[in-house]
Amino acid sequence: MIGTGKIKQYANVLDKPLGKGKQEVSLSAFAFLFSELVQYNQTQVDNISELETRLEDAGYAVGARVLELLCHRDKGNRRETRLLGILSFVHSTVWKVLFGKVADSLEKGTEHEDEYMISEKELLVNRFISIPKDMGTFHCGAFVAGIVKGVLENAGFPAVVTAHFVPVEGQQRPRTTILIKFAEEVLRREARLG
């Protein structure tokens, strides 16, 4: 009997080829998985802010790895050193890879120098989620905020990242805004670089 070819066994996972990243899964597979993540965390915490923190931590880990993967695969191991560079990297490349489209908009905050906002009409993770009234300001976008935080911090731009609902007139569902507040040292470095 002709033997079927065996898949080459790699001794070390680091030797395996990375792949082009074109593999796809269904949206519902991800939605189910995300809902389980949220449900599991709900059993582990007592209040909303802890739940948001845990989702953010989960997202942070994803963000750190996405940065490594994308820098190696798409940018040829070059890393961004300027603020606007890393922000547009997050806004276009990261969003395109993870969610299939670039983010709706990137804005600079008007009140503070160190604030930037990425807006999205409907975050992929929130599509199948509804928040009960008694959960108040809870936002599952904390997961995405964690991803952004993971990417920024591991690229050398420490920041505080949060997700908020912003009601928009004329639209039933509020827009989601990811608010990024960079740390002092980032702004000082940016000023020095000119």
Place this chain on the structure above:
Amino acid sequence: MQNAELFTLTYGAIVRQLLTDLEEVEEVNKQLDQMGYNIGIRLIDEFLAKSNVSRCVDFKETAEMIAKVGFKMFLGVTASVMNWDADGTCCSIVLEDNPLVDFVELPDTCQGLYYCNILSGVIRGALEMVAMKTEVTWIRDMLRGDDAYELQVKLLKQVPEEYPYKDDE
């Protein structure tokens, strides 16, 4: 259809959280199976709605459905069915490609972990909702050094559907 990497990385984050919280590998295996079960009981509705298949005649057809249509619809990979036993109640579903385990390596401290245990829960939950009680176990696991992923699905019994209303009321 969307990018598999977000899916893979999110699953990794879940497993990591479970390992940190529960610390015992066996507990994590059980929790993953439970999560899979919760997903499976809802996933079957979507599967039946989207795939428009008619009722399966026997367990053999069921297994083929899962491997060919189900896995393709949700994970974008095809599995194959083999190793049928004499009664036709036990078979193996073999996956060569598994989007859950891209970039993953099991460290020495977690050797007892069935990283993809969520899949066994999903299959068990989905089949239970269509009146089949099954037992799903891992036979081969690439993360543990085997050459493919093999799940053994064993039909324990068919549970006849019960009508919630009595006819004479």
